[in-house]
Amino acid sequence: MNAYTWHAFADGPQLAAALAGHVAGRLTKAIAERGTGLLAVSGGTTPAKFFATLSKIPIAWDRVTVTLVDERFVPASSPRSNAGLVAANLLQNAAAAARFVPLYHEAAGIETAAASDDAALQSLPWPLDVVVLGMGTDGHTASFFPDADNLAKLLDPSSTRIVLPVHAASAGEPRLTLALARILAAGFIALHIEGEDKRTAFDGAMGPGARKPIRAVIDAAPKAVEVFWAP
Numbered sequence: 001m002n003a004y005t006w007h008a009f010a011d012g013p014q015l016a017a018a019l020a021g022h023v024a025g026r027l028t029k030a031i032a033e034r035g036t037g038l039l040a041v042s043g044g045t046t047p048a049k050f051f052a053t054l055s056k057i058p059i060a061w062d063r064v065t066v067t068l069v070d071e072r073f074v075p076a077s078s079p080r081s082n083a084g085l086v087a088a089n090l091l092q093n094a095a096a097a098a099r100f101v102p103l104y105h106e107a108a109g110i111e112t113a114a115a116s117d118d119a120a121l122q123s124l125p126w127p128l129d130v131v132v133l134g135m136g137t138d139g140h141t142a143s144f145f146p147d148a149d150n151l152a153k154l155l156d157p158s159s160t161r162i163v164l165p166v167h168a169a170s171a172g173e174p175r176l177t178l179a180l181a182r183i184l185a186a187g188f189i190a191l192h193i194e195g196e197d198k199r200t201a202f203d204g205a206m207g208p209g210a211r212k213p214i215r216a217v218i219d220a221a222p223k224a225v226e227v228f229w230a231p
């Protein structure tokens with residue numbers, strides 16, 4: 001489809017307020033329509049302000065399940081943990097009442113962890129109502145890294161997997177990621193990027209040239225991806 005809607009803001013706090021408002025609205029609508037809301041968020045360094053803003057919005061958080069778009073294969077106590085980032089910034093204030101389903105747990109290896117995640121996450125109230133993606137300047141999103149050894153499988157829209165393992169030299173650690181199909185089925189797909197480097201990287205990914213994972217997601221998305229950007 002290759003459709004996206006570009007929402008530019010003067011600064012991070014204004015972006016955070018707008019994105020949090022959209023996400024809270026979508027979750028409230030989902031709760032009204034089906035009694036529950038399912039949200040998947042990305043980690044990294046960008047989302048902390050957005051998480052803090054969203055955490056203060058008084059919706060029926062006790063009807064919301066939060067999970068991760070992807071996770072590094074590290075315990076929640078690690079500074080690299082996305083679960084740790086979500087616990088410290090999103091599952092606070094009003095949002096502390098939400099149920100959180102992590103991706104990392106002790107396992108012999110990433111493949112074992114991904115397989116048991118697949119079983120554990122079956123019971124979530126799919127499809128996602130909201131997914132918030134991030135993006136690296138290399139054009140990765142979720143843990144769909146350009147150098148992932150199973151990128152074709154990660155980007156297979158027909159995959160029935162929920163969680164897949166990722167080995168990619170550029171990723172730092174082995175990763176666990178939601179499969180593309182789960183992301184694309186979300187009612188609202190947001191991409192949250194900040195800084196000139198990421199705007200340049202995004203524009204580059206939308207142009208001709210080597211196809212980056214973020215482009216594969218936007219092209220495969222059944223509805224426009226809502227891009228939220230601030231300098």
Ligand SMILES: O=C(O)[C@H](O)[C@@H](O)[C@H](O)[C@H](O)COP(=O)(O)O
Binds near residue numbers: 047
């Ligand atoms: O685990 C992660 O790192 C994220 O889920 C990943 O997809 C992130 O969104 C991008 O890497 C951007 O990260 P920054 O926000 O740190 O630039």
